[in-house]
Amino acid sequence: MKNNHPKINFGKTGILLVNLGTPDSTSWLDIRKYLKEFLSDRRVIELNPILWKIILNLFILNFRPSKTAKAYKEIWMKKENMSPLLYYTQKQTNKISKLISNDNIVVDFAMRYGNPSIKKKINILHQCGCENLIVLPLYPQYAAATTATVCDEVYRVLMSMRWQPSLKIIPHYESHPLYIDALVNSINDKIKNLSWKPDLILASYHGIPKKYFDKGDPYHCYCHKTTRLISEKFKSIEIKTTFQSRFGPQEWLQPYTDKTLENLPGEGKKNVLAICPGFSSDCVETLEEIHIQGKETFMKSGGKNFDMIACLNDNDDHIKLLENLIQTNI
Secondary structure: OOOOOOOOOOOEEEEEEEEEEEOOOOOHHHHHHHHHHHHOOOOOOOOOHHHHHHHHHHHHHHHHHHHHHHHHHHHOEOOOOEOHHHHHHHHHHHHHHHHHOOOOEEEEEEEEEEOOEHHHHHHHHHHOOEEEEEEEEOOOOOOHHHHHHHHHHHHHHHHOOOOOOEEEEOOOOOOOHHHHHHHHHHHHHHHHOOOOOOOEEEEEEEOOEHHHHHOOOOHHHHHHHHHHHHHHHOOOOOEEEEEEOOOOOOOEOOOEHHHHHHHOHHHOOOEEEEEOOOOOOOOHHHHHHHHHHHHHHHHHOOOOEEEEOOOOOOOHHHHHHHHHHHHHHO
């Protein structure tokens, strides 16, 4: 019996970084496939599931992919043939793996929606002999529609496994000193290279429907906490919190980023610098929605200067933060 036993790898710890996700390409079909998975998540859309399935399949998945594809084409990395979010998540994973440099620790990444999937990567880590699994959702501010849905999928995968690894999920890090320092440093570095002085720094976070907040989601509070901590270390310019990417007719967290950008020039704020602290990597929401569409809205409304601070991406401060979060939880 001993000689016939299959070889089993063991003794390792797997680190899985998880980001939101990205379509495989800018084609209509790939965009539709990605949107279907994303918008079918009950954490993301809390409507009557039967009604929502009809709306999603009859209307949204027939009309929205074209608009979304256009946005992705604006920011798609043609040389690498991938989205910036995938590119930077790969870079983060590689840099952290080199920094940890331990044969018993395997660092990998997955996407909550699209490829590579959480299921695929957990199975690969398990085959590598990872008896312990540490999951790092790349969302600084917890929300049910982001961090919690990563947890949901991880649990679903483990439920199907006969031999499960031990599990630890690293929580939100909206007020971690290294995270705040990284954001402050990125603001200072950007301002040093500007030929103009900002009247205002706009901190734009991804929005959620207001009813999610009313039901007890803490996301709104975490966003304001991050902005407050940045402001305490950066007192020379006002920093204003806004929320972007609303979808559908219902009320979302306010103030809205697009409406704020329309109104700022009329309030005498004609030189604006934007930052998106809730995104760990640049993506369609930061590069297309803010840096392209947001800038256009602001300038058409009478703005003079507009620029955007890149997400932390794979810069040294960010890698230091992520490595610290991982090491603390090993």
